[in-house]
Amino acid sequence: EAGVAQSPRYKIIEKRQSVAFWCNPISGHATLYWYQQILGQGPKLLIQFQNNGVVDDSQLPKDRFSAERLKGVDSTLKIQPAKLEDSAVYLCASSQRTSWSTDTQYFGPGTRLTVL
Amino acid sequence: GQQLNQSPQSMFIQEGEDVSMNCTSSSIFNTWLWYKQDPGEGPVLLIALYKAGELTSNGRLTAQFGITRKDSFLNISASIPSDVGIYFCAGRDNYGQNFVFGPGTRLSVLP
Numbered sequence: 001e002a003g004v005a006q007s008p009r010y011k012i013i014e015k016r017q018s019v020a021f022w023c024n025p026i027s028g029h030a031t032l033y034w035y036q037q038i039l040g041q042g043p044k045l046l047i048q049f050q051n052n053g054v055v056d057d058s059q060l061p062k063d064r065f066s067a068e069r070l071k072g073v074d075s076t077l078k079i080q081p082a083k084l085e086d087s088a089v090y091l092c093a094s095s096q097r098t099s100w101s102t103d104t105q106y107f108g109p110g111t112r113l114t115v116l
Numbered sequence: 117g118q119q120l121n122q123s124p125q126s127m128f129i130q131e132g133e134d135v136s137m138n139c140t141s142s143s144i145f146n147t148w149l150w151y152k153q154d155p156g157e158g159p160v161l162l163i164a165l166y167k168a169g170e171l172t173s174n175g176r177l178t179a180q181f182g183i184t185r186k187d188s189f190l191n192i193s194a195s196i197p198s199d200v201g202i203y204f205c206a207g208r209d210n211y212g213q214n215f216v217f218g219p220g221t222r223l224s225v226l227p
Contacts, residue, residue: 040219043217107159107160109156
């Protein structure tokens with residue numbers, strides 16, 4: 001079974017530029033998550049999708065971050081314009097959510113963003 | 117919001133030694149997950165726990181869901197060099213949609 005795919009793996013941009021990350025979850029996984037992981041910290045949830053709907057985006061900085069999952073499969077996370085403090089690894093994860101009580105998440109390799 | 121604490125923050129051990137680390141929460145959780153993250157990679161799921169008191173093994177790894185439901189423990193027996201990495205716990209309570217992650221325990225194994 002293929003895992004969660006993410007691209008690009010690395011991205012370097014200057015502040016105020018725009019950037020987009022792509023994620024393809026494990027086949028059949030209805031739930032997709034985007035996390036931000038700053039160096040030395042654990043992942044922090046940005047947004048959660050259930051199929052093509054947003055379940056939780058309470059921690060997404062909506063003035064500059066946006067995400068979509070139009071067909072309920074792959075997803076794109078965008079930052080526009082980027083700030084220095086956005087430098088981090090952006091992780092995508094997916095889960096089946098067939099049973100809430102035994103749910104778990106599987107992560108992709110992440111995209112390391114450096115904002116200069 | 118919910119916060120998880122992990123201890124120790126980092127540890128250095130000799131190859132072959134056993135390792136113990138834990139994760140604590142200020143609130144009751146119904147699910148605990150343990151992940152390992154290697155440099156430049158995403159976290160990899162090691163063990164999932166769903167019931168208080170549950171003890172689950174995965175090879176040399178054993179994790180327990182604390183009886184109070186506010187903590188979880190991960191043990192690694194007979195450590196080897198490839199155990200090096202950062203170990204994260206993640207938990208979810210009865211009301212949360214999402215998992216909260218701890219800050220991680222960085223493990224170094226000396227030959």
